[in-house]
């Protein structure tokens with residue numbers, strides 16, 4: 513049991529609330545993964561942009 517490396521295939525994924533596509537965990541979301549709902553900044557801005 514040395515460390516806990518995350519294999520790429522084991523990365524958690526979510527469905528983007530804007531474009532509906534699945535996206536995988538990224539290191540920049542390490543601390544906010546629970547709050548992440550969009551795959552990109554563009555999608556985050558897209559939310560209810562009407």
Ligand SMILES: [Zn+2]
Nearest residue numbers: 528531551555
């Ligand atoms: Zn998206």
